[in-house]
Amino acid sequence: xxxxxxxxxxxxxxxxxxxxxxxxxxxxxxxxRSATKNASASGxxxxxxVCSPGESVDGASLAVFRxxxxxxxxxxxxxxxxxxxxxxxxxxxxxxxxxxxxxWVRSFDVSVMYALFGVVALAALGMAIGLFYRWCAVVFTxxxxxxxxxxxxxxxxxxxxxxxxxxxxxLLPLDQxxxxxxxxxxxxxxxxxxxxxxRALSLLxxxxxxxxxxxxxxxxxxxxxxxxxxLGIWLASRSEAPMMGAVGNLPYAALVFSWAGFVHxxxxxxxxxxxxxxxxxxxxxxxxxxxxxxxxxxxxxxxxMPICALLFFEPGFPRRLLKPMGCGVLPSPSAPxxxxxRNGPHQWFVGAWMLLQVLVPLRTHLYGGNVLWHEQGMRWxxxxxxxxxxGSITYRVxxxxxxxxxxVSPRRYxxxxxxxxxxxxxxxxxxxxxxxxxxAKKRGLQDVQVFVDALVSLNGRPGAPMIDPSVDLMTVxxxxxxAGWILPAPKGPPLRWRAP
Amino acid sequence: MLQTGSRRxxxxxxxxxxxWMGCLISCFLxxxxxxxxxxxxxxxxxxxxxRQLGEFVIxxxxxxxxxxxDALAFTLTTYASDLSETNRTAAEEDWHRAMDVWQRVxxxxxxxxxxxxxxxxxxxxxxxxxxxxxxxxxxxxxxxLDGVSGVxxxxxxxxxxxxxxxxxxxxxxxxxxxxxxxxxxxxxxGSWDALSDSEVLQRRLNxxxxxxxxxxxxxDTLVALWGTSAVDGAFVxxxxxxxxxxxxxxxxxxxxxxxSDAMFYVDTETKDMKIGEVAGLTSCDTDTCPDARESRFAxxxxxxxxxxxxxxxxxxxGGEPGSDGVGFDDLLDDMGASxxxxxxxxxxxxxxxxxxxxxxxxxAALGDDLQSVRDAHSAIRLMTDDLKTMFLSVxxxxxxxxxxxxxx
Numbered sequence: 033x034x035x036x037x038x039x040x041x042x043x044x045x046x047x048x049x050x051x052x053x054x055x056x057x058x059x060x061x062x063x064x065r066s067a068t069k070n071a072s073a074s075g076x077x078x079x080x081x082v083c084s085p086g087e088s089v090d091g092a093s094l095a096v097f098r099x100x101x102x103x104x105x106x107x108x109x110x111x112x113x114x115x116x117x118x119x120x121x122x123x124x125x126x127x128x129x130x131x132x133x134x135x136w137v138r139s140f141d142v143s144v145m146y147a148l149f150g151v152v153a154l155a156a157l158g159m160a161i162g163l164f165y166r167w168c169a170v171v172f173t174x175x176x177x178x179x180x181x182x183x184x185x186x187x188x189x190x191x192x193x194x195x196x197x198x199x200x201x202x203l204l205p206l207d208q209x210x211x212x213x214x215x216x217x218x219x220x221x222x223x224x225x226x227x228x229x230x231r232a233l234s235l236l237x238x239x240x241x242x243x244x245x246x247x248x249x250x251x252x253x254x255x256x257x258x259x260x261x262x263l264g265i266w267l268a269s270r271s272e273a274p275m276m277g278a279v280g281n282l283p284y285a286a287l288v289f290s291w292a293g294f295v296h297x298x299x300x301x302x303x304x305x306x307x308x309x310x311x312x313x314x315x316x317x318x319x320x321x322x323x324x325x326x327x328x329x330x331x332x333x334x335x336x337m338p339i340c341a342l343l344f345f346e347p348g349f350p351r352r353l354l355k356p357m358g359c360g361v362l363p364s365p366s367a368p369x370x371x372x373x374r375n376g377p378h379q380w381f382v383g384a385w386m387l388l389q390v391l392v393p394l395r396t397h398l399y400g401g402n403v404l405w406h407e408q409g410m411r412w413x414x415x416x417x418x419x420x421x422x423g424s425i426t427y428r429v430x431x432x433x434x435x436x437x438x439x440v441s442p443r444r445y446x447x448x449x450x451x452x453x454x455x456x457x458x459x460x461x462x463x464x465x466x467x468x469x470x471x472a473k474k475r476g477l478q479d480v481q482v483f484v485d486a487l488v489s490l491n492g493r494p495g496a497p498m499i500d501p502s503v504d505l506m507t508v509x510x511x512x513x514x515a516g517w518i519l520p521a522p523k524g525p526p527l528r529w530r531a532p
Numbered sequence: 533m534l535q536t537g538s539r540r541x542x543x544x545x546x547x548x549x550x551x552w553m554g555c556l557i558s559c560f561l562x563x564x565x566x567x568x569x570x571x572x573x574x575x576x577x578x579x580x581x582x583r584q585l586g587e588f589v590i591x592x593x594x595x596x597x598x599x600x601x602d603a604l605a606f607t608l609t610t611y612a613s614d615l616s617e618t619n620r621t622a623a624e625e626d627w628h629r630a631m632d633v634w635q636r637v638x639x640x641x642x643x644x645x646x647x648x649x650x651x652x653x654x655x656x657x658x659x660x661x662x663x664x665x666x667x668x669x670x671x672x673x674x675x676x677l678d679g680v681s682g683v684x685x686x687x688x689x690x691x692x693x694x695x696x697x698x699x700x701x702x703x704x705x706x707x708x709x710x711x712x713x714x715x716x717x718x719x720x721x722g723s724w725d726a727l728s729d730s731e732v733l734q735r736r737l738n739x740x741x742x743x744x745x746x747x748x749x750x751x752d753t754l755v756a757l758w759g760t761s762a763v764d765g766a767f768v769x770x771x772x773x774x775x776x777x778x779x780x781x782x783x784x785x786x787x788x789x790x791x792s793d794a795m796f797y798v799d800t801e802t803k804d805m806k807i808g809e810v811a812g813l814t815s816c817d818t819d820t821c822p823d824a825r826e827s828r829f830a831x832x833x834x835x836x837x838x839x840x841x842x843x844x845x846x847x848x849x850g851g852e853p854g855s856d857g858v859g860f861d862d863l864l865d866d867m868g869a870s871x872x873x874x875x876x877x878x879x880x881x882x883x884x885x886x887x888x889x890x891x892x893x894x895x896a897a898l899g900d901d902l903q904s905v906r907d908a909h910s911a912i913r914l915m916t917d918d919l920k921t922m923f924l925s926v927x928x929x930x931x932x933x934x935x936x937x938x939x940x
Contacts (some may be wrong), residue, residue, distance in 0.1 A: 188938060189940045265867070266928055268867060268928065269578070269785045269927065269929075272783040272785065281575060330938060331938030332938075333940050420928065422920060422922075422924040423920070423921060424916065424920035436812075437813075438815075438816075439804075439814050441814070443800070444815075447933075448932060451931070452931050487917050489922040490925075492922065493922070494872060495917055527867065527868060
């Protein structure tokens with residue numbers, strides 16, 4: 033990835049029309065061209081997107097995205113610290129749940145964690161104003177992602193999206209327009225451009241489109257569409273929410289909202305992509321996210337997505353907005369150098385990235401069953417706000433030193449926040465179970481076995497066992513394979529939605 | 533033409549969207565989206581339930597305890613001044629009465645009674661009245677030896693050396709020994725040994741009378757802080773009008789969440805500590821741990837457990853079973869979870885019945901019929917499993933101590 037970055041940087045000021053940068057990629061493009069000659073329209077579009085020449089577009093909309101994204105992340109990070117969540121998430125816990133493959137990620141003393149969050153905030157600010165942009169983007173992405181990898185209970189879909197956007201920020205030239213770096217370069221007499229490779233903008237649009245599309249597809253399931261759950265449960269308890277509360281308590285509101293959310297998410301990338309539909313859909317999108325903001329604690333998500341949706345507007349829309357005000361802060365894209373086309377990110381990277389973004393959310397279908405129950409493939413698949421899940425977890429520890437079993441509550445090792453998150457997610461129940469067993473061994477107990485009674489309620493269903501209570505968790509290997517120790521989801525419907 | 537129209541429309545669309553986003557960002561930074569600033573009517577049934585539980589279940593329980601503690605203070609003062617068997621019996625019965633009510637109140641640690649750091653409106657009054665499991669018997673003995681001049685003097689003593697737990701020790705302990713280590717000054721300098729048995733008894737009862745008075749003071753304070761709807765700032769108003777301008781709960785849902793947090797006492801304290809540990813099921817390294825029982829001197833651990841469950845039941849049903857009060861059971865009905873409401877009600881009754889089925893005292897049952905104690909634990913676990921799973925899910929309540937955070 034660093035190589036790609038260096039290569040992209042090397043071509044940054046090189047006025048070239050070359051697209052396929054080396055022989056192998058030319059071969060790839062030729063191969064793909066012949067393969068897609070008779071393919072469908074969507075296939076040809078995908079081909080053009082990955083392999084089309086480095087057409088340039090105005091970089092103004094990317095500049096606006098960079099500024100708003102940076103400011104939002106700055107505000108969000110400062111808020112995280114101000115609300116004491118650094119202490120709660122990294123200071124109070126004595127046990128951290130590890131991501132598979134990232135067991136090496138460690139937490140630090142809380143003062144160090146505060147310092148790291150300070151670094152994230154400053155880097156986000158640097159991105160927003162475009163000062164030392166590339167370094168700030170790299171630091172922001174690395175530190176933010178590291179911090180999020182420390183404990184699985186802190187996972188949020190929008191944090192994952194921030195990390196993905198951060199990676200793209202590192203690689204794409206979002207600082208071409210409206211950045212202090214550009215201003216500094218111009219002061220030194222270095223010509224700077226105001227255009228960016230179209231592919232850069234398209235890649236960001238693709239990323240945002242993937243989020244909406246998969247969030248919509250994830251809602252294509254009976255609990256959401258037929259039973260209006262878990263929205264029915266949530267709306268009933270939020271009647272006092274400003275503006276939205278009264279609406280949410282109307283008859284059939286849960287079903288109507290569920291369908292509205294489904295249609296909104298599913299169609300968003302398409303309606304945003306066309307000028308005619310975009311002009312009326314964007315306000316709808318903003319209202320939709322505003323409504324979710326007023327009803328639910330979903331942090332920056334309702335703010336982040338409208339910012340991302342701005343990427344779908346014409347690349348030069350900020351200039352048209354600023355023109356009547358007589359603002360000329362953005363260099364004109366018609367400067368001589370800007371007639372030149374630039375290279376975007378390497379097409380191999382673009383192709384691989386896009387493929388990954390499609391395959392990762394789809395992996396859940398390899399597991400079968402109800403993903404909301406077994407949670408295999410749940411993370412990183414844009415299944416946003418789809419479940420109300422509460423569990424009662426009790427470990428049963430056996431040892432040759434005891435006659436019977438000892439019951440261990442997760443409370444002994446976890447904060448309340450961690451316990452709540454863990455109780456509905458089998459992989460975390462397994463991790464803690466192994467930890468309980470290891471702790472027992474450290475106390476000198478022999479032949480330790482750990483079983484678990486994990487009673488879980490999904491979307492208002494009666495509590496049902498989520499994990500086979502006869503399986504010794506100490507013998508289970510954690511991994512990405514099909515987990516036979518997770519029991520099938522309960523068959524019955526969720527809590528019925530409230531009809532008038 | 534279309535393009536021109538679109539071009540004209542774009543700035544307006546973006547401006548309007550920008551203003552809306554600006555409002556959201558302000559809300560995001562100022563945290564105004566939840567809680568205060570309500571503009572919509574409360575859900576009628578949730579508000580009804582909050583009112584019923586706050587005004588007609590919790591507050592009356594506090595009032596009942598206040599009366600019981602007053603009576604206990606009176607009979608203990610009488611007993612301390614006249615060491616007759618009749619007065620002793622009366623004092624012990626009043627302690628039982630007060631403690632029974634208190635054990636119901638334990639499940640209702642809402643507002644000023646609750647922890648200052650964890651509960652909305654918490655003032656740590658519970659620790660002033662009954663800081664169990666924290667109890668320093670040596671410090672109680674030290675005060676017995678030194679004497680205490682009055683209630684104000686006693687108020688300055690550490691919380692783990694006073695309250696109902698210390699009072700139980702002073703009233704029910706049968707020997708004249710102290711609970712300090714042999715190396716403690718009280719034993720090294722021989723000052724304790726210099727006291728006769730009758731002196732020890734008299735000093736203990738004098739101290740107990742003062743402690744009962746202090747407990748009664750705190751109980752009165754608790755009731756006064758809750759007050760009535762006529763008193764401005766009374767905590768009961770948090771349940772009558774939760775979304776009012778006070779800094780407490782922002783909505784009926786939050787008030788109900790405050791109560792459900794308190795109900796988790798039966799999981800953490802009643803199930804795990806009062807039965808689980810004693811019966812050797814949780815943090816106990818031997819087969820049983822009788823010394824971990826709650827009431828070691830009056831031997832009423834079983835009754836305490838039962839009263840915890842009765843308190844829980846009154847919150848669940850909004851009063852005694854069969855009463856008209858709107859409780860969590862009605863909320864479950866309203867959400868269409870009547871089957872679960874019935875099942876949970878059955879589990880609550882089953883838990884109480886299982887505790888009743890323990891023959892004799894808890895400590896005796898540990899030796900004679902350990903299985904009955906473990907059965908009671910299992911029965912309570914069925915009830916707490918309901919509480920932690922479908923109860924929270926259907927009513928969209930948060931588990932206790934879960935600080936606000938983002939979701940998605």
